[in-house]
Amino acid sequence: MQAVRTVFAAALALGLFASTSAVRAQDVIKVGAPLPLTGALSPEGLKQQRGYNLWAETANAAGGIKVGGKPYKVEIVYVDYASNTPRAVQVAERLITEDKANFLFAPFGSGAAKAASGVSERYGIPTIAATASSREVYDQGYKFLFGTFTPNETLIDPLTEIVSKGDPAVKRVAILARNDLLTLSLANLMQAAAKAKGLEVVMMERYAIGTMDHASAITQMRGAKPDWVFATGYINDLILIRKQMADQGVSPKVLTMIAGPAYKEFTEATGPLAENVSSASWWHPAVRYKGVDLFGTTEAFNAAFEKKYNVVPDYAEASAAAAGAILQLAIEKAGTLDPAKVRDALAAMDLVTFYGPVKFGPTGQITSLEPPVFQIQGGKPVVVFPAAVKQADFIFGK
């Protein structure tokens, strides 16, 4: 019994200590960030956190954010929601009501961002979603939600264009999709786009979230003899699918995977198997923009990111940092922390950042970005579209 009491006392004491240590400082802008720091989505959550941290540190090093001539320090309040969407919703409410966050960054991905946006909308707290792209997130008629990813079809359309123009022999398409909001939406768009280009969709399969063996789907895929395999999922899913495809000897002319290959971890985990895998993402370090934000140019952002983390930033990290930069620009423009005024500044925004041109459509989703298509060539992702930042031609397999 004594032991139980000791454990209880220790837990209570730790809890009280931790909650009192976060005393609120003066002149601070609090941004609440619910993130999946543990659980299945933790790789993505940690990436987003890196982007936010880089923004906050850069802003604070430059003296903070000027609001009506007065500098405010940025404080990001992180709460882990363990990759569990209901908990993300709960976190959003806690950040607003208990932690008194002035603004919010949405949780990771389309599903959680959509679920949590209801809370920030009800409280009228401007929320920037750094990793939510599906139209369904923004078509709810909400006024306080803004997203830095263009709709999903902006990833699919250039790809189908390149492939169908590049090799007329590519006829049969097999689609394998993670049964999740973003990834399923991409697969449905791919199916539609392929049909529109006169390609034959010979397989359209969904796999459950958390699937650890794709053998049966890939056996079916091998039977369908596709020229083009289009697989969607997050990084862990796609690494597994790529390896199992190799195990079963499925080697199509074109292999497209979204949204894993944009990450360096994908190339590291799959090695030579990553070669010629094509993908598209909302941003790539090879793009070049001259921004008015705190980072300035894309090169300067890349350099700052590499200096801090020793890796090249990927689209999720850049988007997270951009979300911060965009919020900062809106606050400075509004000259106040009043949520409604900052919301109006976001809605009216039309400028260029290191991330690209930023202008939000009527639904709050960004409309000004042109997402690059890229391919792993020689172990590195190279941009093949758009023409302005193109580094190499698309390579077809045999």
Added chain:
Amino acid sequence: MRDWLLLLLLALACSLLPLAGDNYVLRLGTIVAMYAVLAQSWNFIGGLAGYPSFATAAFFGLGAYTSAVLLSYGAPTGLAWTAAGGMACLFAALIGGAILHLKGHYFAIASLAVGEVLREVVNTTPDLTGGGMGMNLPVPKLSVAAAAQTFYFSMLALAALTTAAAIIVQRSRLGFGLRCIQQNEDAANILGVNAYGYKTAAFCLSAVFAGMAGAIYASWVHYIEPPDVFDILLAVKPLVMVLLGGIGTVFGPIIGAFLLIAFEELVWRSFLTIHAAMLGGIIVVLVLFMPNGLLALVRSGLARLRPAGPKP
């Protein structure tokens, strides 16, 4: 009589919460009430009959989706919530026929599979349920505070209703029969207890309220997707709560729900990333040191305090 009085006092005390706390406290209160419903539901089949069911998540999700689909066709909220309970109950009666003749681990595994099957069914019917893309529910046209209170009181009322059912069942022939089944099903059968009918009744009771809790939950968060409402934790946590509070008792599940959520919140607040490990550790300690739950511990403590007095 004592149980009814306790329930009344508890419900009254809980209905004062909106005076004391902000919306986040109300959200926590709603979560506690929701888990109290789930724990109480599990107690019918798991605590009384001794059948370790993992189907709670299945009933919860089924209720959530039934109600969401009905609401999307314009059904009134009250009807949708009730229908969700009915649907879960009906489903339990049907599925109970298939799996209630299994015992022990076999039953546990089969009940676990029920939720997974339902999840896949929802996943593969995107036209009706949105599949993996989830479902949006109509947002109630209420202010933030009014919405928080509405859902808190709805969930609280359901928890009170579930507890009332528990009190009635505990004292009825059904409760007695279920305890007999738990102790020795063959003997119970020989003594004339209709074991099969009783078990099915308990399984249905464990479904109907869980289904309604799912329906209220869906309206509350107004966006559901299969991994959220068929989450295995929705089946595991109620079980831990009942063990924590006191298995087979009327108020144990409520106490367990309150304690586990309170622990979770405390641990989660204090540790950014290792909260799951901390919580796991706490659960292990609790189960090791209080195998019969907190109520049993309190009772034995009370008994020790008055060794001379007559046993109540």
